[in-house]
Amino acid sequence: GESVGLHLPTLSVQEGDNSIINCAYSNSASDYFIWYKQESGKGPQFIIDIRSNMDKRQGQRVTVLLNKTVKHLSLQIAATQPGDSAVYFCAEPHHSNDMRFGAGTRLTVKP
Amino acid sequence: GAGVSQSPRYKVAKRGQDVALRCDPISGHVSLFWYQQALGQGPEFLTYFQNEAQLDKSGLPSDRFFAERPEGSVSTLKIQRTQQEDSAVYLCASSFNTGTAGNTIYFGEGSWLTVV
Numbered sequence: 001g002e003s004v005g006l007h008l009p010t011l012s013v014q015e016g017d018n019s020i021i022n023c024a025y026s027n028s029a030s031d032y033f034i035w036y037k038q039e040s041g042k043g044p045q046f047i048i049d050i051r052s053n054m055d056k057r058q059g060q061r062v063t064v065l066l067n068k069t070v071k072h073l074s075l076q077i078a079a080t081q082p083g084d085s086a087v088y089f090c091a092e093p094h095h096s097n098d099m100r101f102g103a104g105t106r107l108t109v110k111p
Numbered sequence: 112g113a114g115v116s117q118s119p120r121y122k123v124a125k126r127g128q129d130v131a132l133r134c135d136p137i138s139g140h141v142s143l144f145w146y147q148q149a150l151g152q153g154p155e156f157l158t159y160f161q162n163e164a165q166l167d168k169s170g171l172p173s174d175r176f177f178a179e180r181p182e183g184s185v186s187t188l189k190i191q192r193t194q195q196e197d198s199a200v201y202l203c204a205s206s207f208n209t210g211t212a213g214n215t216i217y218f219g220e221g222s223w224l225t226v227v
Binding site: 031032034036041042043044045046049051089091093094095097098099100101102103104 | 115142144151152153154155156159161166167169170202204209210211212213215216217218219220221
């Protein structure tokens, strides 16, 4: 079936380094993707989104890249900080109104 | 309020007990969602409301799960005769519009249910 999935369940980086979190999707008809950040004990928090007519979108310290050819999505975090430690989810539309989430990647930032 | 508010934050229920989880969405938000998140997993869709209408309940795992939003604002997720596999975080989310593209979904902090 169609699904959203992640390449790596965990990622550990040094403070100040750049982080790259990857996501593969299988529904080629998906036209919108979102990255969420979920800190321990909290609900998912919107980070950045991208529509399928774009291949790159930048936010504050974050960049999302979309490669529709290989159905791959990535989230890049520049100068990773301890406060970036969390689980990151990519999500795509499931039905007309809700989002389907992958299992997530846990990012740990080492001081 | 400023964000999506859920209560209770933590609930321990004995197997077989009924529970009710409340969600106060952001004021004026048309869309309301319930998700279930098991430990170490991503949120799984349960049900969707557009105002007071429950338009999609395809994710509800059994007829023990029931959700309502009678006045198009506050919503309640009810689980009857709870079982251990119901233990999870139940997340409520809301968005201003309908549809997904460009319609940011805001999540509450969740209600953590443990069934013993």
